[in-house]
Amino acid sequence: MPVNIAVKDAQYALDIVRWICSRAGPGLPGTPQERERAAMIKKELETHLGADHVVVEEFSLAPGAFLDSGMISTLLMMVAIMFNILTRWDTALPVWVTATLGLVFSISALMLYVFEFVLGFEVIDPFFKWKKSINVIGTLRNTESQNVRRLLILSGHHDSAMEFTWLRFTGYGFFILIATWMLALIMVFVMSVIQFTGVFAGSEILIRFGTLGWVLFVFPVLPSLIFTLFFSRGRKNGGTVPGAADNLSACGLVVAMCRFLVENPACIPECTEIRFITFGSEEADLRGSRRYVQQHLEELQRMDVRLLNFETIVDPEIAILTSEVNGTVKNSPAMVNSLVAAAQRAGVPYRLQPAMLGTSNDAGRFSRAGLKAATLLGFSIQQMVTFYHQERDTPDILTIEPLMNVLKLTHQWVLKGGE
Numbered sequence: 404m405p406v407n408i409a410v411k412d413a414q415y416a417l418d419i420v421r422w423i424c425s426r427a428g429p430g431l432p433g434t435p436q437e438r439e440r441a442a443m444i445k446k447e448l449e450t451h452l453g454a455d456h457v458v459v460e461e462f463s464l465a466p467g468a469f470l471d472s473g474m475i476s477t478l479l480m481m482v483a484i485m486f487n488i489l490t491r492w493d494t495a496l497p498v499w500v501t502a503t504l505g506l507v508f509s510i511s512a513l514m515l516y517v518f519e520f521v522l523g524f525e526v527i528d529p530f531f532k533w534k535k536s537i538n539v540i541g542t543l544r545n546t547e548s549q550n551v552r553r554l555l556i557l558s559g560h561h562d563s564a565m566e567f568t569w570l571r572f573t574g575y576g577f578f579i580l581i582a583t584w585m586l587a588l589i590m591v592f593v594m595s596v597i598q599f600t601g602v603f604a605g606s607e608i609l610i611r612f613g614t615l616g617w618v619l620f621v622f623p624v625l626p627s628l629i630f631t632l633f634f635s636r637g638r639k640n641g642g643t644v645p646g647a648a649d650n651l652s653a654c655g656l657v658v659a660m661c662r663f664l665v666e667n668p669a670c671i672p673e674c675t676e677i678r679f680i681t682f683g684s685e686e687a688d689l690r691g692s693r694r695y696v697q698q699h700l701e702e703l704q705r706m707d708v709r710l711l712n713f714e715t716i717v718d719p720e721i722a723i724l725t726s727e728v729n730g731t732v733k734n735s736p737a738m739v740n741s742l743v744a745a746a747q748r749a750g751v752p753y754r755l756q757p758a759m760l761g762t763s764n765d766a767g768r769f770s771r772a773g774l775k776a777a778t779l780l781g782f783s784i785q786q787m788v789t790f791y792h793q794e795r796d797t798p799d800i801l802t803i804e805p806l807m808n809v810l811k812l813t814h815q816w817v818l819k820g821g822e
Contacts, residue, residue, distance in 0.1 A: 406670065408814050410803060412662070412810055413807040415659050415662065416652070417655060417801055417803065419651070419655040420647050420652060420798050423440050423651055424647055424651065427443060428645065429563045429640075429642040429644050430561065430641045431562065431686070432470075432562045433464060434641045437684070438535075440561045440562070440654075444657075444658065445457055445459060448661060451661050451662045451665045452541045452543055452661065456542045457539070459540070460538045460694075461535055462536060462537070462690070463535060463536075464528075464533065464687055465525075465528040465529075466531075466534060466690070468530070469520070469528075469688040469690075470565060470635070470686075473520070473584070473634060474632070474634065475515060479508050480588055480624075483506075483508035483591050483595055484620075487502075487505040487591070487615050488614060489505075490502045490505060490614065491610065502595075502599045505595045505599070506596060506599045508595075509591045509594075513588050515527065516585075521729045521731065523688050536690065537683050538683055538691050538694070539561070540679070541678065541680075543664060543676070543678075544677065550674055552706070553707040553708075553709070553820055554675075554677075554703070554707065554709070555675060555676070555708075555709055555817060555821050557661075557677065558653075558679075558681065559651075559656065559681055559714070560681060560683070560686070561651065561654050562646070562683055562685055562686050563641070563642060563645065563649070563796075564642070565635040565636075565637070565642055565644065565792065566642065566792055566793055567791070567793065568636050569633070569634065570792060570793065571794075580630045581761075583630065584623070584627040588627075590624075596613070597613030598610055598612075600613070601613055644793060644794060648800055648801060649714070649792070649796055650714055652715065652716040652781075652805075652806065653712075655806070656806060656813070657681060658679065660813055660814075661679045664677060677817070682695065685764070688763070689763060689764070689765055689767060692765035692767075696768045696772050704772075704774070708775065709774075709775045709776070709821035710776035710777075711776075711777065712776065713778070713779050713781075714764045714779065714781070715791075716782070716801075717786055717805055718781045718783050719804045719808055720752040720754060721780070721781050721808055721809060722779070722780040723754070723777060724777055724778040725755055726758045728758065728770075729758060729759070729760050732758075734777045735777070737775060738776060738821075739777055741816060742812070743755070744822075745816035749812045751808040751811055756780070766778040781808075781809060786800075
């Protein structure tokens with residue numbers, strides 16, 4: 404008789420979240436608190452898999468590079484503005500020098516945002532303090548399977564985020580502030596291009612038109628400066644955000660699926676290995692999953708690997724992401740289709756959704772490497788304003804239904820070997 408996911412499995416996942424939040428608290432990337440959260444997950448996986456089948460992999464990262472990249476872009480923009488204004492003044496520096504420097508710094512401000520934040524490259528990391536973080540990996544396979552041909556990975560991340568000050572105090576106004584900041588970066592770049600063109604064309608009209616005045620400084624430059632100066636708060640002792648939904652909900656589900664499959668080994672397809680991974684330092688731009696893919700790429704390319712990542716599970720309708728890394732990386736259509744089929748078999752409400760700007764999850768590092776991967780995302784824009792990257796991200800906001808839906812979908816997906 405087939406075994407199905409029960410309420411007790413979802414309750415177990417929720418209990419894990421409560422246990423970690425009460426014992427370890429928040430855990431920013433690279434902090435001792437993050438490591439304590441990981442250690443608790445390792446301990447729980449060991450109760451099901453045995454100590455010999457759970458390992459941790461340590462890696463290095465510079466969390467401040469990503470977390471402070473917005474502020475650095477703003478500072479570069481302010482330097483560009485200074486040279487832009489100096490071009491109109493009678494200074495000891497030739498106008499072609501100030502105009503060129505203004506353009507260079509405006510390009511640097513914009514490109515840092517694009518490459519470090521949007522595309523996720525480690526551009527300025529060598530200039531920051533490096534710390535240690537860990538990934539936790541548990542391994543399970545059907546005891547009758549001698550020759551493993553397929554690898555299924557279930558994953559989430561155990562670190563928590565820094566608090567978004569403006570999201571907490573302005574709600575939906577946060578999105579207006581983000582748009583204002585981006586507008587400022589683009590506007591300063593455009594004005595610098597116009598001014599640079601005017602200098603080399605010998606056009607006083609273009610130089611004057613390309614010089615920022617009080618109007619543009621009042622908006623959007625000044626609001627952008629204030630926005631980034633007070634963008635986040637509470638970085639000491641692991642931070643202030645418990646991260647119950649984002650993303651201990653996923654960690655609880657990973658461990659709950661591990662327990663279920665250990666108790667029901669017949670659900671594991673033949674010749675299949677399943678890994679239960681919680682990544683560290685996802686909130687520092689997916690550093691844990693990036694390091695894992697880098698370290699295991701040859702092995703992952705050799706096997707038929709499929710990664711199913713869980714992220715912020717608080718809404719009953721589950722989004723199956725068709726892309727990752729701010730929409731710049733496409734997830735495997737075969738992987739997406741397998742999840743749609745699993746959701747339909749499980750009777751779980753779902754929607755297909757591309758990753759938009761600000762949506763970047765651990766599956767992205769696998770998809771960028773050409774591996775089959777996708778993320779199940781379980782929260783809405785209204786819920787984002789309520790708790791996302793805030794002190795309010797506590798276990799109290801979690802309910803059984805969304806956790807059940809992800810477990811049921813995942814169960815069906817595993818039964819078919821990710822097909």
